[in-house]
Amino acid sequence: MSFKYLKSFFGIGAVLMLLMFNCNSDNSNKNDTARIQLKLVDEPGDYLEVNIEIIDIQYKSSDDEESWVSFTPDGGYPINVDITELIAGNSLLLTDEVVPVGILKQVRLVLSDNSTLKIEGEDDLIPLDTPSAQQSGLKLNLNEELEAGFVYSFILDWNVQKSIVKAGNSGKYILKPVIKVNVEVNSGSISGKVVEIIEEVETPVGNQVVEVYTTDDVLVKDTLTDENGDFVIQGLEQGTYILKITKGGYLGYASSEIIVEVGNIEVLENIILELE
Numbered sequence: 001m002s003f004k005y006l007k008s009f010f011g012i013g014a015v016l017m018l019l020m021f022n023c024n025s026d027n028s029n030k031n032d033t034a035r036i037q038l039k040l041v042d043e044p045g046d047y048l049e050v051n052i053e054i055i056d057i058q059y060k061s062s063d064d065e066e067s068w069v070s071f072t073p074d075g076g077y078p079i080n081v082d083i084t085e086l087i088a089g090n091s092l093l094l095t096d097e098v099v100p101v102g103i104l105k106q107v108r109l110v111l112s113d114n115s116t117l118k119i120e121g122e123d124d125l126i127p128l129d130t131p132s133a134q135q136s137g138l139k140l141n142l143n144e145e146l147e148a149g150f151v152y153s154f155i156l157d158w159n160v161q162k163s164i165v166k167a168g169n170s171g172k173y174i175l176k177p178v179i180k181v182n183v184e185v186n187s188g189s190i191s192g193k194v195v196e197i198i199e200e201v202e203t204p205v206g207n208q209v210v211e212v213y214t215t216d217d218v219l220v221k222d223t224l225t226d227e228n229g230d231f232v233i234q235g236l237e238q239g240t241y242i243l244k245i246t247k248g249g250y251l252g253y254a255s256s257e258i259i260v261e262v263g264n265i266e267v268l269e270n271i272i273l274e275l276e
Contacts, residue, residue, distance in 0.1 A: 204229030
């Protein structure tokens with residue numbers, strides 16, 4: 001074999017070995033990682049706007065306080081959101097990233113001191129004081145075991161009404177976030193539309209509170225309808241629920257039992273509110 005052909009032979013061999021190495025590396029990476037999505041949704045409160053600024057989102061897989069790792073959202077930081085808009089199926093995807101497998105113990109949202117509030121009857125935005133503890137990181141316990149190749153969508157359900165406290169003496173509004181976390185792979189949803197009959201026409205009822213109860217009459221969560229009367233309640237554990245609606249001047253509404261299964265969206269027929 002001539003030197004030229006020998007050189008070509010070894011060149012091809014080197015390329016093949018490099019390709020095999022890359023393939024093995026890719027497979028190894030896929031076998032050692034899972035995909036994480038964090039979705040922010042809102043439970044309703046008596047506020048026109050609640051504007052939050054998130055300046056970092058971190059996770060950790062051990063009890064070591066020095067092991068926090070930052071996510072890197074596509075749009076970067078800060079993330080600014082009016083969480084009152086996250087209703088009727090709207091959600092904000094905070095991050096969608098690949099992380100090593102293992103136990104995902106906690107995530108934390110690091111907030112700035114630039115949050116604001118808007119209430120009925122006030123034209124200007126009101127500063128929303130954020131305690132230093134929240135600025136250093138609002139910790140959310142997950143303790144979820146991540147398996148290789150799986151996608152895990154965590155729903156961060158922010159309860160606005162419970163998260164804002166008005167100080168008695170100063171009159172200041174203080175942000176103390178109350179967030180419930182559920183993994184989408186272990187949950188289901190209920191969706192529907194609320195209407196009333198006006199001149200024999202079904203008309204959407206917007207900004208209407210829709211509540212979900214257990215069969216033991218324990219409130220689980222609530223949401224608001226949008227301008228089209230539509231709503232979606234996400235992150236419900238598998239089980240049986242009853243949906244309730246109360247509106248002044250109308251008969252109270254209570255559904256029959258609704259069975260929610262993991263991974264499914266239970267789509268209801270239009271809910272018609274009737275005058276008293």
